[in-house]
Amino acid sequence: MNATATRNPGPSWGYRFLCACDAVVPEFIFRPARMLGTWVALANMPAQRAHSRAYLRAVTGREPTLREVFRHFFAFEEFLMLRLRVAHGLAHRGDLAPDATGFREILASGEPALLGTFHLGHSDLTGFLLGPQERRRVYMVRQRVGNSHDTEVLGARFASWVTFIWVNDASNLLFALKDAIAAGGSVALKCDRLEFSAKTEAFDFLGARRLFPFTIYHLALIFHRPVVLCLGLPAGPGHSTVVSSPLFRPDEAGKPANLARARVHFQEFLIRIEGYLRHDPLLWFNFIPLNPPAP
Numbered sequence: 001m002n003a004t005a006t007r008n009p010g011p012s013w014g015y016r017f018l019c020a021c022d023a024v025v026p027e028f029i030f031r032p033a034r035m036l037g038t039w040v041a042l043a044n045m046p047a048q049r050a051h052s053r054a055y056l057r058a059v060t061g062r063e064p065t066l067r068e069v070f071r072h073f074f075a076f077e078e079f080l081m082l083r084l085r086v087a088h089g090l091a092h093r094g095d096l097a098p099d100a101t102g103f104r105e106i107l108a109s110g111e112p113a114l115l116g117t118f119h120l121g122h123s124d125l126t127g128f129l130l131g132p133q134e135r136r137r138v139y140m141v142r143q144r145v146g147n148s149h150d151t152e153v154l155g156a157r158f159a160s161w162v163t164f165i166w167v168n169d170a171s172n173l174l175f176a177l178k179d180a181i182a183a184g185g186s187v188a189l190k191c192d193r194l195e196f197s198a199k200t201e202a203f204d205f206l207g208a209r210r211l212f213p214f215t216i217y218h219l220a221l222i223f224h225r226p227v228v229l230c231l232g233l234p235a236g237p238g239h240s241t242v243v244s245s246p247l248f249r250p251d252e253a254g255k256p257a258n259l260a261r262a263r264v265h266f267q268e269f270l271i272r273i274e275g276y277l278r279h280d281p282l283l284w285f286n287f288i289p290l291n292p293p294a295p
Contacts, residue, residue, distance in 0.1 A: 048287040087153035094126035102228035103244035122240035126232030131161020139180035202294035210291040217262035
């Protein structure tokens, strides 16, 4: 599959235009212009608008207003703007929350781990910050898409610490993961969307028993590596707070027992995620269909 087979919405020049405007237009003018652009996007993206409405309905328990859907779109636009600014040199830190025990344990031991992340808050940015802040090599499992200037520039800025493993060629994925772990790197995988996931399991989330990727735990058993689930949450200008699960470490009890523990580990973190979302529904950038209910 080539890079243009799947692409992000919007014109090919859109991200570069935002960067150019950000360099010369004062923020008190640029922010209202971004809001106007978000209204235009909202009007021209009916599928994403419908998926946003369905998610907001599930998380709030009521029919969302058009203004709430706009705020969801604009929250994502502002996160995209933050990514572009960090990619072009803006200082930003990801600081560990006091209860991020699993993440602290990994950093203290220095061992490679499997990092499960989600399309929530600043999570997609804090992965890039892990390398330069903590001196850890990170391999990000991503889908290669067209019109992804933000990812390209972030990857270039943090290339000394971050390497992409593209899942588009599934036949080589396991070998690439093996090489990354053998090189002493930690591997970051998304755990909320079903694309390219070979293993799924059903968990309680937003009022239904929904399917989620479960591949990360099977990889933990294959490669004998610990798993930590983590999120980056907004914490004011220039900062994100990294929260994490406790560490899941495979033991000698056998595959069924380990997978049973893994299901509990994942479900407990989903409960935390649902709590964050019910407090602030705009954190989850879900503009695709909700995770489907289990058959």
